[in-house]
Amino acid sequence: MSQQLDFTLGALLEHVAATYPDNDALVYPERGLRYSYRAFNEICRQVAKGLLRLGVKKGDHVSIWAYNVPEWVILQFATAKIGAVLVTVNTSYKSAELHYLLDQSDTSTLFLVGSFKDTDYVATLNEVVPELAAAEPGRLASARLPHLRRVVFIGDETPPGMSNFREILSLGEAAADTELAAVEATLDRHEVINMQYTSGTTGFPKGVMLTHFNVINNGFNIGECMKFTERDRLCIPVPFFHCFGCVLGVMASVTHGTTMVPVETFDPLRVLQTIEKERCTAVHGVPTMFIAELEHPDFASFDLSSLRTGIMAGSVCPIEVMKRAVKDMNLTEITSVYGQTESSPGITQTRTEDSIELRVSTVGRALPGAEVKIVDIETGAELPPGKQGELCARGYMVMRGYYKMPEETAKVIDTDGWLHTGDLAIMDENGYCKITGRIKQMIIRGGENIYPREIEEYLYTHPGISDVQVYGVPDRKYGEQVMAAVIVKKGTTLTEDDIRNYCRGRIANYKIPKYIKFVDTYPMTASGKIQKFKLREMAIKELGLGDDGEPV
Known part of the structure; x- marks a missing residue:
């Protein structure tokens, strides 16, 4: 039986801050920002109190539209400390997608940065919410988005109609600890605190509801498979709005007292510089990221000897890329993870001690506490090893459901609690799985x-x-x-x-x-x-x- 952590996110952070108070928690070398776990917990508490003073309540939906800025990670814990639901917004979204998400999720408060790549977030939001510019901050009344009341800007020049993140820090300083304690006393680890949007065969994105218990235990088990300890330092260049960033990155780290070293926007040179400067022991990425790092013209000039492990996932990992990462980046214990947002996200993972053959040819075996089976697509009957069918998973990591979509939820989680992934796979006699195709046209x-x-x-x-x-x-x-x-x-x-x-x-x-x-x-x-x-x-x-x- 696997070990299970029975914390809420807020209580977990309190526990880790008490256990490893002086350990680096969150480091942004380019900003000169370095929070110990004690200091990180304190600023999360301050922002949580500020959110309460702003009018955010337990159960409210708070969206964040930003790349990997420090405020993202702070909000991940601050919202959870008051039982608000953090709704993650894809950084590449444009106006139609943004409107759909804010509307379908019943978002009451939106945090955003000024822009990302070719998208001006402020202009895009004003297109979706034309009433914003003339609104009094905190008192927005939008015809198209009736739930949206507050917009908070992360950055220096605050646009019209918005509050600023700094104001929440000030509000939090003035608030009493007793206000936060009163709310924390009402929280339950099985309550939803995270919502991420994923599409499906029906077309429109669905809000995957994840609980404290889902993301803490998935992150913990992912970290266990990489043998994380408080001495590890993880470089996180994958976006936080994906489970890859906020669970396989953030939660795998915090559950082990590991140091998080995010890269704000992916750039192969910045990743290599960050690993060398901070002596990172682990790095995550999708295969294209690892290819970009390995093929960077200055690659050979970096000292990556501190590296040991990490995750290559997100799409099928090319065998040669995995082998080069092991040989040229010193990632002798790199792992691969298979999963989907609906499973918080990890279902299977290779282990650090697995042979290179297993690590490049399979997506590993079931994570501790997870059950995996392969079923016949036509009959639903469980198949023996070596036969191709649909991969199904069951356990602590399966989502609560899709927000306001019970029928869609019932299509993917059966009456026995099995999540039907829509992916074709073969499992060998040792439980190691190969993904062979997709039933869904993804x-x-x-x-x-x-x-x-x-x-x-x-x-x-x-x-x-x-x-x-x-x-x-x-x-x-x-x-x-x-x-x-x-x-x-x-x-x-x-x-x-x-x-x-x-x-x-x-x-x-x-x-x-x-x-x-x-x-x-x-x-x-x-x-x-x-x-x-x-x-x-x-x-x-x-x-x-x-x-x-x-x-x-």
């Missing part, structure tokens, strides 16, 4: 899960498009790229650029189709179902791609 591009239906639903709003089918094609760098087969309405002329321009600024750049093909019909089954796999096969042939995305 595209994984550079670690980002892309659901064709979501893009299709958006493109259907184009007045010149009659029908559209979106699917993935192989790509050497990203694993997969997005392709769309479009039927144009009679009497209409469209170009590839017309379609891409229609997407720009409205859906995330990584979802915009790289390839667009105009067709008159789709390949169909006898019963009239469109055969996307045939569209994919045709595209691979026409584009001259191999199964690995290499030109042939």
Whole structure:
């Protein structure tokens, strides 16, 4: 039986701060910021009290739209200390996606930074909430988003209608500890404190509800599989809005007194500099990140001898990349994790002592406390080792459900508590799993899960498009790229650029189709179902791609 931690997030941090008070908790070398666990717990308490004074209550939904700034991690614990639900927003979102998330999640308070890459967050939010600029901070009344009352800016120049994060710190200083203690006394470890949006076969994103118990114990077991201790230092270049960042990164660290060393926005040079400067013992990343680090022209000049472990996950890990990470980055104990947001996210993981063959050819075996089985897609019967079927998981890590979507929840969690992942897998006699394909038509591009239906639903709003089918094609760098087969309405002329321009600024750049093909019909089954796999096969042939995305 695996060990289970029976804390809330707030109580966990109090416990770790008491156990390792002087250990580095959160380090941002470029900012000169270095919190010990004692100091980190204190600022989280201060922000929690400030949130209460601001009017945020237990159960309120608080969204954060930001890259890996220090305030992100502080809010992860501060919101949990008062039982508010932290809703994570993808940094690549544009206006349509932002409006959907804020509306569907019933967000009452939004924290945001000024911009990220090509997106001006303030301008985008003002497009979604035109009343904001003229509103009194904290008293927003939006016609389209009736729940949204407060917008808090993380940065120097506070835009009209918003409060500033610094004000929450000031409010927290003035608040009594008894106010926070009164709320903390009402919290339960099985209450929802985190919501992350993931799509599905039905197209629109669904809010995955995760509890204190889900994320603490998943993070703990992930850390155990990497043999984390209070002496480890984890470089975190993966985004916090994903479970990869906020659970496999933050929670795996905090449950072990490990030091977190985030990289604010991914840059291979910055990752290498951070590992060397802070003597990091572990680093996380999707395969494309590791490739960018390994292929950086200055790679050989960095001392990475402190490295030991970490996680390569997010999409299928190419064998050669894993081998190079072991050999050239000193990651002799690197692991791979398989999971999904609905499972907090880890289901299986390789272990540090596993052979390199197991680590490159499988996604490991069930995490402590998790059950895994492979079932026949047609009958649901459990299959013996070596047979391909759907991977199902059960245990402490399975989500509470999708927010306000009981029917969708029932489709993926059966009456016996098994989560149906939609992924095809084979398990060997020792419990090690290989992911062999997907039942769902999901595209994984550079670690980002892309659901064709979501893009299709958006493109259907184009007045010149009659029908559209979106699917993935192989790509050497990203694993997969997005392709769309479009039927144009009679009497209409469209170009590839017309379609891409229609997407720009409205859906995330990584979802915009790289390839667009105009067709008159789709390949169909006898019963009239469109055969996307045939569209994919045709595209691979026409584009001259191999199964690995290499030109042939």
